[in-house]
Ligand code: ATP
């Protein structure tokens with residue numbers, strides 16, 4: 001258990017960015033440069049983050065031992081918003097055996113031959129595990145919505161490709177998440193909210209550093225032309241799929257240290273509320289343990 005005071009401090013960094021109802025949600029009300037008035041130096045932020053990740057590592061051990069809940073953390077963002085770095089930092093203390101990361105790229109021919117949720121369902125975390133989706137089924141209402149030629153490749157019967165297709169997909173996603181919740185999957189959805197200006201800065205930096213060139217795709221720059229369309233698609237997705245049980249976190253992403261802090265804080269808050277504990281052993285098991293101890297003690 002966390003001290004109440006620590007938890008309260010954590011909550012102050014999470015609450016402003018958590019969306020539990022999409023009604024009236026507008027992306028432009030959220031500033032990508034927001035830091036909640038915090039002017040921490042990097043060392044301080046790193047220390048706080050480290051405490052959060054150590055705590056998470058302990059909790060993850062209990063999650064695994066309890067074998068009841070699973071945690072699904074999904075990350076969506078424009079390029080260079082820091083998905084990879086955030087995942088790396090926030091999960092750094094966690095036992096790799098209890099945690100799996102899946103990155104979703106352009107679908108394969110096999111994946112295109114199935115319904116759109118198929119490939120994501122296959123990668124859901126088992127009970128007791130933490131699953132991380134680096135991109136997710138939300139791509140189906142983001143990139144596919146912005147570039148409708150991708151939709152054609154999905155080979156849907158034409159009568160299901162109407163004007164309402166995006167609203168229908170969003171409703172399907174919301175229902176899917178309700179279903180998962182009732183199966184014990186705790187869902188947290190992170191939108192790393194980067195400004196167009198900061199993206200340009202980060203692309204320029206990548207171009208300056210040879211060791212970052214592999215990360216650079218010319219198509220990334222091309223996608224900037226569709227920035228407005230993407231933001232609209234994000235806004236509509238967040239509106240249609242924010243709920244108490246599967247909230248969106250619109251995380252300011254222009255300052256990496258703050259992004260990591262908010263994501264870690266959000267996970268800590270939710271996991272804390274699960275009230276995880278190691279399974280209690282019953283009287284019969286206690287007897288077994290006692291017998292085992294006695295047997296070991298007798299060994300020469
Ligand atoms: P990096 O930070 O390394 O660039 P990335 O997540 O951007 O990581 P990429 O290989 O660059 O990985 O890009 C994956 C691409 O796949 C993205 O452009 C994304 O929009 C696209 N993609 C993901 N899911 C789908 C989908 N269902 N249909 C079509 N395109 C998709």
Ligand code: MG
Pocket residue numbers: 079217220
């Ligand atoms: Mg990319």
